[in-house]
Amino acid sequence: MNANGAASTIKAVCASNIGKRTDIILMPQKTDRSSSKQPTINDVAALAGVSKKTVSRVINNSALISDKTRKNVQEVIASLGFVPNPQARALAFRRNFLIALLHDNPNAQTVLNFQNGVLDAIKDSDLALLVRPIDRGSSDMLEDVRIFLEKQRPIGALLLPPISENDDLTALCQSLGVRYVRIGSTALDEPGKCVSSNDREVVAEACRKLIEMGHRRIGFVRGPEGFRSARERELGFLDALHSADLTLADELCVKGNYRIDSGTEAAHKLLSLANRPTAIFASNDEMAAGVMQVALGLGIKVPEQLSIIGFDDSPTATHIWPRLTTVRWPIREMGSHSAHMLVSDFLPPVEGIDQPEYAMLPSRFVERQSVAPPATDKGE
Amino acid sequence: MNANGAASTIKAVCASNIGKRTDIILMPQKTDRSSSKQPTINDVAALAGVSKKTVSRVINNSALISDKTRKNVQEVIASLGFVPNPQARALAFRRNFLIALLHDNPNAQTVLNFQNGVLDAIKDSDLALLVRPIDRGSSDMLEDVRIFLEKQRPIGALLLPPISENDDLTALCQSLGVRYVRIGSTALDEPGKCVSSNDREVVAEACRKLIEMGHRRIGFVRGPEGFRSARERELGFLDALHSADLTLADELCVKGNYRIDSGTEAAHKLLSLANRPTAIFASNDEMAAGVMQVALGLGIKVPEQLSIIGFDDSPTATHIWPRLTTVRWPIREMGSHSAHMLVSDFLPPVEGIDQPEYAMLPSRFVERQSVAPPATDKGE
DNA sequence: TCCCTAATAGACACCGGTGTCAAAAACAAG
DNA sequence: CTTGTTTTTGACACCGGTGTCTATTAGGGA
Numbered sequence: 001m002n003a004n005g006a007a008s009t010i011k012a013v014c015a016s017n018i019g020k021r022t023d024i025i026l027m028p029q030k031t032d033r034s035s036s037k038q039p040t041i042n043d044v045a046a047l048a049g050v051s052k053k054t055v056s057r058v059i060n061n062s063a064l065i066s067d068k069t070r071k072n073v074q075e076v077i078a079s080l081g082f083v084p085n086p087q088a089r090a091l092a093f094r095r096n097f098l099i100a101l102l103h104d105n106p107n108a109q110t111v112l113n114f115q116n117g118v119l120d121a122i123k124d125s126d127l128a129l130l131v132r133p134i135d136r137g138s139s140d141m142l143e144d145v146r147i148f149l150e151k152q153r154p155i156g157a158l159l160l161p162p163i164s165e166n167d168d169l170t171a172l173c174q175s176l177g178v179r180y181v182r183i184g185s186t187a188l189d190e191p192g193k194c195v196s197s198n199d200r201e202v203v204a205e206a207c208r209k210l211i212e213m214g215h216r217r218i219g220f221v222r223g224p225e226g227f228r229s230a231r232e233r234e235l236g237f238l239d240a241l242h243s244a245d246l247t248l249a250d251e252l253c254v255k256g257n258y259r260i261d262s263g264t265e266a267a268h269k270l271l272s273l274a275n276r277p278t279a280i281f282a283s284n285d286e287m288a289a290g291v292m293q294v295a296l297g298l299g300i301k302v303p304e305q306l307s308i309i310g311f312d313d314s315p316t317a318t319h320i321w322p323r324l325t326t327v328r329w330p331i332r333e334m335g336s337h338s339a340h341m342l343v344s345d346f347l348p349p350v351e352g353i354d355q356p357e358y359a360m361l362p363s364r365f366v367e368r369q370s371v372a373p374p375a376t377d378k379g380e
Numbered sequence: 381m382n383a384n385g386a387a388s389t390i391k392a393v394c395a396s397n398i399g400k401r402t403d404i405i406l407m408p409q410k411t412d413r414s415s416s417k418q419p420t421i422n423d424v425a426a427l428a429g430v431s432k433k434t435v436s437r438v439i440n441n442s443a444l445i446s447d448k449t450r451k452n453v454q455e456v457i458a459s460l461g462f463v464p465n466p467q468a469r470a471l472a473f474r475r476n477f478l479i480a481l482l483h484d485n486p487n488a489q490t491v492l493n494f495q496n497g498v499l500d501a502i503k504d505s506d507l508a509l510l511v512r513p514i515d516r517g518s519s520d521m522l523e524d525v526r527i528f529l530e531k532q533r534p535i536g537a538l539l540l541p542p543i544s545e546n547d548d549l550t551a552l553c554q555s556l557g558v559r560y561v562r563i564g565s566t567a568l569d570e571p572g573k574c575v576s577s578n579d580r581e582v583v584a585e586a587c588r589k590l591i592e593m594g595h596r597r598i599g600f601v602r603g604p605e606g607f608r609s610a611r612e613r614e615l616g617f618l619d620a621l622h623s624a625d626l627t628l629a630d631e632l633c634v635k636g637n638y639r640i641d642s643g644t645e646a647a648h649k650l651l652s653l654a655n656r657p658t659a660i661f662a663s664n665d666e667m668a669a670g671v672m673q674v675a676l677g678l679g680i681k682v683p684e685q686l687s688i689i690g691f692d693d694s695p696t697a698t699h700i701w702p703r704l705t706t707v708r709w710p711i712r713e714m715g716s717h718s719a720h721m722l723v724s725d726f727l728p729p730v731e732g733i734d735q736p737e738y739a740m741l742p743s744r745f746v747e748r749q750s751v752a753p754p755a756t757d758k759g760e
Numbered sequence: 761t762c763c764c765t766a767a768t769a770g771a772c773a774c775c776g777g778t779g780t781c782a783a784a785a786a787c788a789a790g
Numbered sequence: 791c792t793t794g795t796t797t798t799t800g801a802c803a804c805c806g807g808t809g810t811c812t813a814t815t816a817g818g819g820a
Contacts, residue, residue: 038530038533040775040776040777041776041777042776042777050799050800051799051800051801052776052777052778052800053777053778053779053799053800053801054798054799054800055777056777056778056779057798057799059777060778064797064798064799065797065798065799066797066798066799069798069799081530083527083530083531084776084777085471085533085775085776085777086531086532086533087467087468087470087471087476087533087775087776087777088467088471088775088776088777088778088805089776089777089778090467090777090805091465091467091468091471091775091776091777091778091804091805091806091807092776092777092778092779092804092805093777093778093805094778094805096467105492105496108488108489108491108492108493108695109488109489111488111492112485112488112491112492113488115511115513116485116513119511119512119513126531128510128531128532129510129511130508130509130510131495131499131509131511132499133495133496133499147463150418150461150463151463151466151506151508152466152508153418153465153466153467260698260699286695286699289699289700289701292701293701293703296701297701315488315666315695315696316695316696316699318640319640319666319669319696319699319700320669320699320700320701321669321672321673321676321677321700321701323673420805420806420807421806421807422806422807430769430770431769431770431771432770432806432807432808433769433770433771433772433807433808433809434768434769434770435807436807436808436809437768437769439807440808444767444768444769445767445768445769446767446768446769449768449769464806464807465805465806465807467805467806467807468775468805468806468807468808469806469807469808470775470807471774471775471776471777471805471806471807471808472774472775472806472807472808472809473775473807473808474775474808
């Protein structure tokens, strides 16, 4: 094969191009109308011998149409393979059929699972999903989002944590008249639609398991300040301690930032204590992975000498060894639920189904191999 | 707080709703035009005292306009905060401004990185990204994609591996007149635009490192049949062996499917050999993680007694312990490059920049802690 | 000053749908 | 067979932009 030779040439060509690229500015002049055209509503109308408005009524499931006409038109539509142009509909409806997903990449798997949940929900509808990652750090984040929303005018926006907690952002959505659903670890106090999960309860459940096994000194690696999820998980942890009449020593609580490196830092602190904990709860899997790396590096056996629990049930949880006991967030379900909630204003009310502004979906404790009763013979 | 009580109620309400949801069918009748309207091109034209066509020319950077008029109109646009309605433009242009990303979730991080690359490229353009996961297994996958493409009519589609290798899909795109760029591990033989990376070379480089360190028995965990990437990586591996006059014993080559479980299975086979390998190359990080789990479970020290190399540089690579030596795929760059390539037909030709149909971007070998020279004293 | 050409701006139809309202058809009752 | 009422359909304007083609203006040379 000439793969090698060709490859080098191509590489060279590209290397010279990369970085030199100009901004993408589309050239309207280049419209090419030679390609075979889609049938339009006019074609359908002509072939069915009715007016385009009648066809429109069929498309939109209008009740004001006789069954005979409807059937006739539907047959023509099918025979032509007619698909209504969403841009034209959007224009005429003065509303488009886009849902925006704004996220800040807390965890790729989370984002993608959520995306998939949303897509489950809108699968057979006319809606489409527009994805927009946000740079939380950037100073003109709000301005970027404003431009995005004004340009695309989505029917509404789904806000993944942590940006779901950004009140400036929700205020922006309101001022632009863009509906939104916040996704969060708890029912938020602010008004507006929200989908959350019962993390606090499930974290408490997980920690109670540790306590029942006999653990008394349990380390806690907290999530970053300003993240509601971090607070929720901490509260669940404290709930469990309190219900067992335990308290959390200051030295056993370390703050992290949901990144692996903060997990390793925290673990170094916790595991160098004279009286080191027999178990550590990390507020997400990534930090738990960091804790585990340090433990293994120090020759501390997991779970025999140290139990570890994480949170998220990310792929990492099963990729590390021993596999991580953790809490699964119903993220995909939250995705499809929040999509439904977002568009509920446009749906016909269904008998016996409320359309609440809040929804709480159940998280689940997932037991794997990183937890065991504390060693009774541990040297101290 | 009443959080608990409220939470239970909400949960109950939702539990009864979930699953009962009807399909999402939007109701056109409910159009609500009470909200404050965006300014339109007519408003701008009236305020600037010119015709709407003139405003249109300004929006589209037409050359046929005097600087004075342009400046005047631009000022009015800015003062009004006018943003052209993309749906209307799409309709008038007979082309919309959407790029479709079709993927099959080989790896969430990969998909998301790619997405971000695409978004880097289209950041300041009028384009938006439409994401569509595909269910490769599903029998009506092609039909789903067809409906999606006909409905949304994106300007073009980006095909992530492994679906980039599906010839039925590319044929479908062609028949629908949808441009596409395939993303692949190698320049594909089929016609059409393609962005790839030099995986074969870099895998060979990685394996040569192992050989230089003294490894002679190197296990290989292959990717699944039918994946071009799997073949590429295998070829690179073989290249390295051949250039060192080594051959791959049948027993040292095990087929996997890119999932962690196939990694553990492969490792059990390889590590139970009488003369077990001193190093294992796994065709992706996930399988490498499986190999490492088995090694650690068997008490085999990594990297002292077993070196492991993965591929992808997924988050897993740094989450496992020891951290995984691997190959980084330039996925984000490929994303933005492929987006440029997709729309290049609409861009004005730039002096000195070719617009090739193929591009190859460099992968990179990433050294971490899972590789070391073979133990000289290993019992055999 | 006049004429010719090039540069610039505008009028109008059109993209493919939907809303409105009036006309036509179907049906019921007298 | 009318008349009145309800159901079904269609004509036409409109959503917010762009393409085409013509009208206007500006500039230059005789």
